[in-house]
Amino acid sequence: MIDLNIILAGFADAFTLYNLFFVWFGILIGQLVGAVPGVGPVMAMAIAIPFTFGLDPLPAIGFLVGVNKGGLVGGAIPAILINTPGTPDAAATTLDGYPMTKKGQPEKATKMALYASVTGDAFSDIVLITGAPLIATVALKMGPIEIFALMIFAFSIIAGLVGDSMAKGIVTAGLGLFCATIGLDPENSTPRFIFGHFELYDGVPLVSMALGMLAVAEIFRRLSLIRGNIGAAVIVPKSQKKADRRVSWTEFWACKYTILRGSIIGTIMGAIPGLDSSAAAFMSYATAKQASKDPDSFGKGNIHGIAATESANSSVSGANLIPLLTLGIPGNIAAALIISALMIHGIQPGPLLFKEQGQLIYGLFCSLLMANVLNLFSGLVGLRLWTKVIKAPESIIFPAALLLCMIGVYLATGGLFGVAVMFIFALLGYIMNALGYSVIVFVIAFFLGERVELSLSQSLNIIDGDLKILLNHPVALVLFALALISVYWFGLKSKKKITAKNSKA
Amino acid sequence: MILNRLSGLFAAIVGIILLFWVIPNHTETVDYGWLRPATLPKITVFIIIIAGTVHFIFPRGTAELDFASAGRSALFLGIGVAGLWLMNISGFSIGAPVLMLALMIIIGERRWQWLLSGVIMLPAFIWLCVDYLLKRPLP
Numbered sequence: 099m100i101d102l103n104i105i106l107a108g109f110a111d112a113f114t115l116y117n118l119f120f121v122w123f124g125i126l127i128g129q130l131v132g133a134v135p136g137v138g139p140v141m142a143m144a145i146a147i148p149f150t151f152g153l154d155p156l157p158a159i160g161f162l163v164g165v166n167k168g169g170l171v172g173g174a175i176p177a178i179l180i181n182t183p184g185t186p187d188a189a190a191t192t193l194d195g196y197p198m199t200k201k202g203q204p205e206k207a208t209k210m211a212l213y214a215s216v217t218g219d220a221f222s223d224i225v226l227i228t229g230a231p232l233i234a235t236v237a238l239k240m241g242p243i244e245i246f247a248l249m250i251f252a253f254s255i256i257a258g259l260v261g262d263s264m265a266k267g268i269v270t271a272g273l274g275l276f277c278a279t280i281g282l283d284p285e286n287s288t289p290r291f292i293f294g295h296f297e298l299y300d301g302v303p304l305v306s307m308a309l310g311m312l313a314v315a316e317i318f319r320r321l322s323l324i325r326g327n328i329g330a331a332v333i334v335p336k337s338q339k340k341a342d343r344r345v346s347w348t349e350f351w352a353c354k355y356t357i358l359r360g361s362i363i364g365t366i367m368g369a370i371p372g373l374d375s376s377a378a379a380f381m382s383y384a385t386a387k388q389a390s391k392d393p394d395s396f397g398k399g400n401i402h403g404i405a406a407t408e409s410a411n412s413s414v415s416g417a418n419l420i421p422l423l424t425l426g427i428p429g430n431i432a433a434a435l436i437i438s439a440l441m442i443h444g445i446q447p448g449p450l451l452f453k454e455q456g457q458l459i460y461g462l463f464c465s466l467l468m469a470n471v472l473n474l475f476s477g478l479v480g481l482r483l484w485t486k487v488i489k490a491p492e493s494i495i496f497p498a499a500l501l502l503c504m505i506g507v508y509l510a511t512g513g514l515f516g517v518a519v520m521f522i523f524a525l526l527g528y529i530m531n532a533l534g535y536s537v538i539v540f541v542i543a544f545f546l547g548e549r550v551e552l553s554l555s556q557s558l559n560i561i562d563g564d565l566k567i568l569l570n571h572p573v574a575l576v577l578f579a580l581a582l583i584s585v586y587w588f589g590l591k592s593k594k595k596i597t598a599k600n601s602k603a
Numbered sequence: 604m605i606l607n608r609l610s611g612l613f614a615a616i617v618g619i620i621l622l623f624w625v626i627p628n629h630t631e632t633v634d635y636g637w638l639r640p641a642t643l644p645k646i647t648v649f650i651i652i653i654a655g656t657v658h659f660i661f662p663r664g665t666a667e668l669d670f671a672s673a674g675r676s677a678l679f680l681g682i683g684v685a686g687l688w689l690m691n692i693s694g695f696s697i698g699a700p701v702l703m704l705a706l707m708i709i710i711g712e713r714r715w716q717w718l719l720s721g722v723i724m725l726p727a728f729i730w731l732c733v734d735y736l737l738k739r740p741l742p
Contacts, residue, residue, distance in 0.1 A: 145737055263664035268654035269614045276621070276647040283640040288631040290640050314683075322675035324710045493712035494721045497703050500683060505695075505729055505741070514691050514742055521684055528676055533610045533666040551643050558637035 101456075108460025111156055112468065120157040121164040121465050122472045128168020129473075129480050133176055135313050135503045138185045138305075139169025141510060143435045147442070155443040155458060160465035162439055166432045167219060167469045170375075170412045171477045174211040178404070179204055179332060179488045180320075182313035182499055186304060187411040189312050189541055190379035194396060194403025201399050204332050205343045205485050210401050211408045212477040213350055214357050216470050218409030221361035222368060222416030223466045230420045233369050239573070240370050242556030247577035248370070249550045252377055254581040255384045256539055266535050274540040277302055278547020285555045297515045302523075305510040307544055308376075309503050310523030311530075311537050317500050318528060320492065328493045332485075345401075353405040356386045360409030367410075368417025371427050375414035380542045382410030388587065416466065422447055423459065607666035611658030618652035682706060695741035699726040 111117070124146075131142040143165050150158035173185035178195030191211060198207035225233065240248070256271060280291045281301030292298040360382035367378040386406035387396040396403050419436070421427040426448035428434035440447055445455055452459055488495065507516045527537050561567050568575060626648065630641040686702030703721045712718060734741050 145739070263658065263662075265611065265654045265658035265661070266664055269611075269651050269658065272618075272647045272650035272654065273614075276644055276651070279644045279647070283630075283638075285636050285638045286631070286633050286640055288633065288640050290631075290644065291625065291629045293629065318676040318679045318683075319672070321679045321706070321710060322672045326711065328711060491712070491717055493707055493710045494717050494725075497706035497710070497721060498725050500706070501699055501703060501725065501729070504683075504687065504690075505699075505733065508742060509733065509739060514687060517687050518684075521680065521687070524683075525680060528673075528680075532668040532673065534607065534664045535610070551638070554643070555638040562637075 104456040105460045108457045108462075109464040111457065111461040112160070112464035117157045117160055117461075117465065118468060118472075120153065120161040121469050122476065124161040124164020125168035125469060125472050125476050126480075128165040128170075129172040129175075129476060130168075131165075132169035132172020132184045133484060135176055135182050135184050135309055135499060135506050138173070138506075138510070139166050140431050140435065142169065143432060147435060147439055150439060151442065155440070155445060156461045156465065158443060159436065159439060159462055160469070162436055163462070163466060164469050164472070166415055166436075167412075167466075167473050168476070170219065170415060171212055171215050171473055172480075174215065174404075174408055175208060175481070175484050176313075176499070178207045178211060179484065180495065180499060181316045182503070183308065186308040186545075187375040187379060187414075188407075189308055189376060190383050190407040190411070190538070191404060192312060193383060193407070193538065194398075194400050197397065197399035198401070198404070199332055202338060203342045203399070204488065205481065206345055206401070207399075207404055208481045208485065209345045209478075210350075210353075210404045212474065212481060213345060214353070214360070214405040214408040215412040216474045216477070217357050218361040218364055218411075218413035219416055219473070220467070220470045221358075221409075222365045222413035223463070223470065225365050226416045226420055226423075226466070227463045230424050233417075233420050236369075241560075241571070242553045243560060243568070243571045243574045244577065245370070246550070246553035246557045247571075247574035247581070249546055249553060251577045251581040251584065252381060252546055253543070253550070254584040255381050256542055263534070267539050270530065270535045270537075270539040271543040274543025275547045275550070277307070277540075278544045279551065284548075284552040285559075295515065297511075297513065301548060302519060302544075303507070303511045303516045304545075306507050306516045306519040307523050308541060309507055310520035311527035311541055313503055314500065314520060314524035315527030315531060315537070317496050317503070318524060319531070321496050324492055324496075328491050330489045330491060332488045349401060353402055355389075356402045356405045357409040359385060359389070360406045361413040364410035364413030365417040368414035369420045371421050371430075374430055374545065375411040376545050377542065378414050379407040379411040380538070380545075382406040419466075423451055424448075426451075604662065606668060607664060608659055608662040610666055611655045611660075611662060614655030615652050615659060616655075618648045618655060622648045622652065678709070679706065682709070690742040695726070695730065698742065699729070 127142055128139045132139055143162050146162065146165060150161060169185060170187065173183060173188035174191045174195065175184060177183040177188040177191040179199055181192050181196040183189045183192055195207050195211065198204070278301070280298055282288065282299055283290055289299060363382045363385070364375065364378040383403060383406045386402050387393045390396065390402060415432065418430050418433040422433045422437055426437070428437045437447055445458065503520065504517050507520045508514060510516065530537050530540065622645065626641050626644050630644065633639050682702065682705050686698055689701055690698030700722045703725065707718055707721050730741060733739050
């Protein structure tokens with residue numbers, strides 16, 4: 099049991115102007131880099147780590163945590179304003195964020211994203227602070243078979259996002275999964291579909307695929323629509339009501355269950371090492387859509403869609419620290435960078451961390467909570483700035499977005515090959531959009547694909563042909579059952595509803 | 604409707620090409636282990652072929668391809684690829700301004716202050732942030 103004195107001493111260490119400054123500075127950098135497509139907070143953290151060598155451990159880690167949290171808010175800004183996710187995590191936010199912008203409510207949409215993001219983030223931080231050791235123990239019980247079952251469950255949720263043609267959705271999911279198999283296979287490490295390009299040994303770069311399909315394809319579409327009159331990239335009516343610019347308490351409170359659901363999904367996904375926030379955002383979106391009384395309004399500018407995705411993707415960041423701090427296992431790349439920073443400062447994460455460095459850890463927890471508050475206030479100021487920037491002519495916004503995507507991908511992949519791959523996926527995304535194939539389903543299948551193959555390979559080796567072994571994995575069996583239920587619930591039942599509605603009309 | 608239906612046929616044909624040409628020629632043959640290099644790709648391709656055929660026979664949903672917009676999009680894609688090529692051979696400092704200038708002129712932007720912002724100031728700002736401040740090399 100941790101002494102209360104240690105907790106208070108930790109909080110006192112964190113609550114200094116010096117520490118506050120570094121956390122806030124990190125948030126500002128994070129929001130800025132998050133809003134630039136392709137760059138993202140992970141790259142900013144990687145670049146910033148050497149600059150933290152001269153700092154004490156608490157401000158150094160607080161700064162990096164600030165960059166990560168700021169990036170989560172920043173990524174949603176271009177996703178909502180120009181349909182170009184700043185980070186792959188924000189891909190799902192485009193679904194309802196951009197339609198709200200088209201309806202002339204960009205400020206309302208970005209504010210909801212900020213509030214949901216900060217709420218989800220705070221939720222996972224509180225879970226981290228109060229129940230980290232217990233959750234970490236449970237999360238570690240998730241072996242390859244359980245992870246595979248969870249992946250199948252995640253795939254089953256896609257059934258709710260396929261749109262009006264199940265066959266098209268299945269083609270798209272198959273194609274996304276196929277593209278995820280490019281690179282070394284997980285069991286034998288032999289190269290597949292690399293066509294002589296050694297850059298593809300690690301697979302198709304995620305950032306190239308995500309930005310190509312979601313951002314660059316949309317940029318080309320928008321550029322093609324500019325003929326003659328050049329207007330602002332986002333047109334906000336001058337006679338806009340105040341209610342269309344702000345999120346009222348009533349509107350926020352109406353999203354409470356959506357945000358809570360998203361936060362729980364994100365926290366669970368974040369606590370399991372290896373699962374990323376994009377999958378959490380899409381799962382949360384699909385469940386919010388299914389739970390809604392008006393599912394047809396999703397994808398057309400429903401504020402619940404933004405609340406669902408942003409609460410889920412942000413709550414992953416706090417939960418990622420659960421296995422990191424309690425067991426020394428980083429949940430994702432951002433957590434791996436934080437673990438490396440901790441080790442550089444002579445701190446060994448793991449089961450003894452709370453005992454040996456209790457004061458520092460509670461200081462870090464206080465920094466996380468401070469970061470949430472600072473993220474909220476900095477975000478409110480930053481959003482005003484971004485919504486002003488976006489009112490510039492579309493003749494500069496979209497070419498600039500294209501150049502930033504190219505440079506962002508170049509920096510993220512370390513060469514122009516990644517940019518060429520981005521253009522290939524932009525072409526694919528454009529064609530799929532035009533033919534009514536869901537780009538989002540492709541992206542989710544791609545995100546999950548690598549993990550599916552790895553966990554399937556490990557599971558098959560564990561089972562070794564004896565299916566009775568599955569009986570020793572009740573969690574996996576429950577997840578398989580849930581997958582079947584969700585295919586019925588999200589897919590078949592929804593289709594029946596739509597068919598019934600159409601026949602009534 | 605025809606385009607929508609044909610998209611299913613196209614998906615099925617792509618699946619067949621992947622199954623009979625791409626997968627055999629671009630995966631290695633391994634005769635041990637549970638999950639071989641070609642196993643999952645083959646499963647996904649079967650899914651594509653079956654679902655594509657189903658869509659070809661029973662089409663649902665819509666497909667709308669505006670050929671004029673698609674042509675213009677192809678033009679911008681071509682400019683993007685040309686900009687990439689230019690950056691590859693002559694670097695960011697020449698490739699980025701030329702790319703921005705080409706895009707802005709083709710869209711129809713003629714106001715010098717916006718052209719200056721896009722062609723000179725934005726690439727200079729990126730260079731300042733990435734090359735000078737972050738010490739990361741640009742193309």
